[in-house]
Amino acid sequence: MMKLRWTTILLALSASILIAGCSTPVERANEKNDLLAAAGFHIVPVTTDQQRLQLETLPANRVVQKVKDGKVIFLYADPYSCGCLYIGDENAWDNYKREQIQQRVLNQESMNAQMNENAAWNWNMWGPGWWAY
Incomplete structure (x- = not known):
């Protein structure tokens, strides 16, 4: 039973890492850009x-x-x-750092929910398979 739980947790973590690793640098930059804009940074086009x-x-x-x-x-x-x-001032920077922390908390909560969902999955009813070894 304990081996099954650790296997499930490792599978969930591996999937999360793979999914996170699939985002491109441009996608990650766009997420950061959105946070900066929401925090009060002004966008100045070149x-x-x-x-x-x-x-x-x-x-x-x-x-x-x-x-x-x-x-x-x-x-x-x-x-x-x-x-x-x-371009942002100290207030925008503080807002940005606060938004980053909130985003990390949301990401962690989402990963925890996925892990709990995976831990609740009953592999035993599916019989022995490659995952059992």
């Missing part, structure tokens, strides 16, 4: 060559901190998905 050159000086798809007129500003360069720059 429209000139000068903007594009300056955007390329920032690390792609990473938040960096800069200081402008004595105020901390957070920048997120997305040259691949939207070709834009996300």
Whole structure:
């Protein structure tokens, strides 16, 4: 019985990892972009060559901190998905970090629900098979 439970848990974890690994870098960037926008970051499209050159000086798809007129500003360069720059203040950054934590909690709850559902599955009624070994 204990072996069956661990096998089920390992199968659930493997499936979750495979599903998470199937998302492309662009899909992950889009999810991050959505969180940034929801947190209050302003989206500035790159429209000139000068903007594009300056955007390329920032690390792609990473938040960096800069200081402008004595105020901390957070920048997120997305040259691949939207070709834009996300700009936020400390309030937007705090909102973004809070949204990230909430998203992790939701993802964990979803994974827990899947694992509980898998643990409740009765493999015994399906007879011996490759999963029993």
